[in-house]
Every structure is written in C-alpha cells, then in structure tokens.
Amino acid sequence: MTSDRKDLDSTGAVNDFLQQVAATPRVGPTGGCGRLIFAMDATASREPTWDQAARIQSAMFADTRALGGLEVQLCFYRGFQEFESSDWIGESDQLLRRMNRVFCAAGLTQIGRILDHAITQAERGRVNALVFVGDCMEEDRERLADLAGRLGLLHVPAFVFQEGRDPTAEPSFREIARLSGGAWCPFDANSPGLLRDLLGAVAVYAAGGHKALARYGQTRGGAVLALTHQVSGRGKGG
Numbered sequence: 001m002t003s004d005r006k007d008l009d010s011t012g013a014v015n016d017f018l019q020q021v022a023a024t025p026r027v028g029p030t031g032g033c034g035r036l037i038f039a040m041d042a043t044a045s046r047e048p049t050w051d052q053a054a055r056i057q058s059a060m061f062a063d064t065r066a067l068g069g070l071e072v073q074l075c076f077y078r079g080f081q082e083f084e085s086s087d088w089i090g091e092s093d094q095l096l097r098r099m100n101r102v103f104c105a106a107g108l109t110q111i112g113r114i115l116d117h118a119i120t121q122a123e124r125g126r127v128n129a130l131v132f133v134g135d136c137m138e139e140d141r142e143r144l145a146d147l148a149g150r151l152g153l154l155h156v157p158a159f160v161f162q163e164g165r166d167p168t169a170e171p172s173f174r175e176i177a178r179l180s181g182g183a184w185c186p187f188d189a190n191s192p193g194l195l196r197d198l199l200g201a202v203a204v205y206a207a208g209g210h211k212a213l214a215r216y217g218q219t220r221g222g223a224v225l226a227l228t229h230q231v232s233g234r235g236k237g238g
Helices: 003-023 044-067 092-100 111-124 141-153 169-180 192-220 222-231
Strands: 034-041 070-078 082-085 129-134 158-163 183-187
Touching: 003 183, 034 044, 034 111, 034 192, 044 070, 044 092, 044 192, 070 092, 070 111, 070 192, 082 111, 111 129, 111 141, 111 169, 129 169, 129 192, 141 169, 158 169, 158 192, 169 183, 183 192
Parallel strands: 034 070, 034 129, 129 158, 158 183
Antiparallel strands: 070 082
C-alpha cells in the first residue's frame, strides 16, 4: 500500500470516528463532572507508546475543566492475568503519577475484563464513556461482542483507539464500538497530536455533551473541527 493510500484510509477512518462521536447520545446531565474509564493494553507490544499515552492523557483534564471537570478511572491489563483499576481520579497529575508507576509486561489480551469491569461500574453509577487503547486481540470474539452489547444497553459507548492495523483485532474492535454505541478509530504512534485531539474530543463529549463538543472543535481546528460540522444541523442538545 502506498503512503498516499494509507493517508487516505486514515483520513476516512478519522472522519467516520468523528461522525460517530457526533451522533452518540450523551446520558446524564450536562454541566456536571463527566466520568470516563480510560483503559489500556499494557502488554509488551505497547511499551514503546505507553509514555506517550501518559503524556496525552493530561489534555483530557485540561479540555474539560471549564465544563465542570472530568473524573477518570484508569484500567490496564498486562502479564499473566494481571488486571488493575484505580479509584476515580479528578486531577491530571495524580493520574500521570499512577500511569508512570506502570510498566508493560508480556501477556495475552484481557479486553473482556475491561468490558466486564465497565459494566460493573455502570451498574453502580453513572459512566459517560469508555476509552480503550490497544493494538491486538487474542480472545473469543463472540464473548466480547456480548459484553459490548451489554455496555450499549447501559448507555456506555466504547471509543476504541487501535494502534496499528492488526487484521485480527480490527473486526473485533469495530464490533465492540458498534455494539456499545461508540466509535472505532486507528491511530499512528507517529501522530500523537491527532490522538491527543481525538481523546480530548471524547473527554469533552463525556463532560459537556454535543454543544461543548462543537465549541471544542472551533478552538482545536483540524480533525476535531470536522466534528463541529457533524454536530451542527442535527439539532442535538446538551
């Protein structure tokens, strides 16, 4: 595949992602503190980009501060059946310190545990969105689809960011996003700015709904500005 073709495919995927975020109904009152589960694959293949993700996450707090803030729960899996989740965190520095203590370790994926955990959290109280960042999938696809469907029934959209384009993972990642009512988007580790803006868009959506997302697009420009055009004309509130 030529570089031009890759760029074209990436642009189309980003546009699709932005359209899906714009069409996602936000559950819960606007103007309050949004709640977002930030889940990551911390197996060995993701080690080169873990630090990058740790730096990017701070933007989610900065972009939502004027909307009433954001609470983030960090989840990750690694090694042999190791899975951890934090308390709800409302400060960027605290989340960064937590992420900086994590090291990646070889192991199989545990996406099912991420989805199951998100279901449990949503049953206990409001969760506006789930973000998952990963690069591969080594689990039963039907089980993941079932869990994603349950998230959809709980109105917790999963926004799936796929690092690279692993052909085995992509269909499952797309299905998780679709069944939960969220969106899927690939990203290139060499384009951290784009990932930062897209994560920021999801965080702003979680905290302030579609109107806040439209305002965010005006300030950020670029790919996120395209989201504003999807929001306008839909008559979305909140």
